[in-house]
Amino acid sequence: MKIIDSKGRIFGLINIIDLTVLLIFALLVVGGGYKLFKSKPNIVVEGQKVLVKLEISNVRKPTVDGIEEGALLYHYDRGQIFGKIVDKKVESYKKAVPTSDGRIVMAEVPGKYVVNLVVEADAIITDQVIIIGGEHTRIGTQFRLKNKNIAVFATVLGVETKVD
Numbered sequence: 800m801k802i803i804d805s806k807g808r809i810f811g812l813i814n815i816i817d818l819t820v821l822l823i824f825a826l827l828v829v830g831g832g833y834k835l836f837k838s839k840p841n842i843v844v845e846g847q848k849v850l851v852k853l854e855i856s857n858v859r860k861p862t863v864d865g866i867e868e869g870a871l872l873y874h875y876d877r878g879q880i881f882g883k884i885v886d887k888k889v890e891s892y893k894k895a896v897p898t899s900d901g902r903i904v905m906a907e908v909p910g911k912y913v914v915n916l917v918v919e920a921d922a923i924i925t926d927q928v929i930i931i932g933g934e935h936t937r938i939g940t941q942f943r944l945k946n947k948n949i950a951v952f953a954t955v956l957g958v959e960t961k962v963d
Contacts, residue, residue: 844924848961851882851931853944853953855914857892863912865948872918875943875950879932882920889914916953919961929958 804811809818855866872881892911895903923930930936940955 843926844922847922847924849920849922849924849929849931850885850959850961851918851920851936851955852957853916853918854956855916855951855953857908857911858914858951859910860912862949862951863889863914865946866914866916866951867948870946870948872944872946874932874934875945877933880920881932881942881944882918884916885919886917887914888916915956922958924960 803809803815806814808814813821855862866884866887868884868887870884872884873879874881890913891907892913893905894908896906897903920931922936928935928937934940934942936942936955936958938955938957942953942955944951944953
């Protein structure tokens with residue numbers, strides 16, 4: 800018995816095109832079922848206060864002056880509140896520079912600064928992620944944040960739950 804007969808049927812039972820259509824349909828049904836029934840993250844705490852440590856680097860003095868304690872920060876694109884600035888520390892921005900003897904040293908860049916912020920935010924904490932202002936927030940994540948004075952890129956250095 801031949802695998803494909805003269806009419807193009809496999810083992811004389813089903814046409815190749817019909818088999819392909821059935822396989823595609825079966826994959827769509829299985830994929831749709833997976834999407835509907837896959838487990839969603841369990842919300843552990845909703846509305847939990849967290850402290851987010853942020854770093855804003857390589858900025859000029861007007862940007863530093865525009866970042867004020869007590870001011871609210873918003874997500875740049877979504878406009879949702881990220882949190883309230885509760886602490887601000889400013890340091891000189893340093894950059895790796897080669898010396899004449901071949902070494903590399905960290906040298907201050909005149910007129911540039913690094914701003915370290917602590918921001919108090921409301922978060923939804925699940926077993927998989929911390930969500931602040933509708934965005935997944937993890938260490939190393941970069942956000943574009945804004946308020947009435949500034950628009951900056953900030954990197955998350957840490958997130959910890961606030962104990963009252």
